[in-house]
Amino acid sequence: MEIDTLKGLYVEELKDLYSAEKQLIKALPKMAKAAKDKQLQQAFRNHLKETEQHVARIEMICQELGVSPRGKKCVGMEGLIEEGSEMINEANDAALDAGLISKAQHVEHYEMAGYGTVRTYARQLGFENQAELLQQTLDEEGRADQVLTELAEAGINVEAEV
Numbered sequence: 001m002e003i004d005t006l007k008g009l010y011v012e013e014l015k016d017l018y019s020a021e022k023q024l025i026k027a028l029p030k031m032a033k034a035a036k037d038k039q040l041q042q043a044f045r046n047h048l049k050e051t052e053q054h055v056a057r058i059e060m061i062c063q064e065l066g067v068s069p070r071g072k073k074c075v076g077m078e079g080l081i082e083e084g085s086e087m088i089n090e091a092n093d094a095a096l097d098a099g100l101i102s103k104a105q106h107v108e109h110y111e112m113a114g115y116g117t118v119r120t121y122a123r124q125l126g127f128e129n130q131a132e133l134l135q136q137t138l139d140e141e142g143r144a145d146q147v148l149t150e151l152a153e154a155g156i157n158v159e160a161e162v
Contacts, residue, residue, distance in 0.1 A: 001018045010121040011067050017114050018058045018069035020077035024051050024107065027081045031104065034046045034088045040151055044104070047144045050101050054140070057133045064130065098160035108145040112138060 002007050011013035028051065062069040084103040091099040115138040120130035 006121060007125055010118060011036060011062075011065060012059055012072065013114065013118045013121065014065075015069055015072035016054065016074045016076075017111070017118065019072050019074035019110065020114070021051055021055045022059065023074065023077045023081055025085060030088070031084060031100055032112060035097055035100055036093060037151070037156055038055070040097050040100065040156065042149060043144070043147050046147075050144065051141050055135045057137055059135060061127075062131045064127075077107070080110060086094060094162065095160045098152065099134065099154045101148045101156060106146050107146055107149060108141050108148070111141045112145070 003012055017122060025048065026104070027042050028048040032041045032048070035041045035044060058067050058069050080103065084100065087099040088096070115134055119131050119134035122128070122134055
C-alpha cells in the first residue's frame with residue numbers, strides 16, 4: 001500500500017501496533033511462566049490484561065475510521081519477542097528475571113514510541129477522542145515500564161549479581 005497522506009500513515013501505524021499487541025498477547029504468558037519472581041510473574045499477567053484492552057482500543061479506533069486493523073505484521077515486535085525467547089532459553093536462573101525485565105522494557109519503550117507517534121497523528125488529524133484513547137494506552141505502557149524498573153531495582157537485579 002502506498003502511503004501518501006498523514007491519515008494513511010496513521011492507519012498503517014495503527015495496524016502495526018495492532019500486530020505488535022496481538023504478538024505480545026501470545027508472548028506475555030510465556031514470560032510469566034518463565035519468570036521465577038512471583039511479583040514479576042504477576043506484573044506480566046497484569047500487563048496481559050492491559051494489552052487485551054490496548055487491542056480493543058485499536059479495534060474501536062479502526063472501526064471509527066472504517067478500516068480493518070489487520071493486514072500488517074509488526075516485524076519490530078517479532079524481533080523483540082524473539083530476543084525474549086532467546087533470553088528464556090539462554091539465561092541461568094539467577095539472571096533470568098533480570099533478563100526478562102530487560103527484554104520487556106525494550107518492548108515497552110518500542111510501544112511507547114509507537115503510541116506517542118499515533119497519538120500525535122490523531123491530534124493533528126482532529127481525532128481528539130482517538131488521541132485520548134491512544135494517550136490512555138501510552139500511559140499504561142509507561143506505568144508497566146515503571147513497574148518493571150521498580151521490580152528490578154527492588155531486588156531482581158541485585159539477585160542477578162550473585
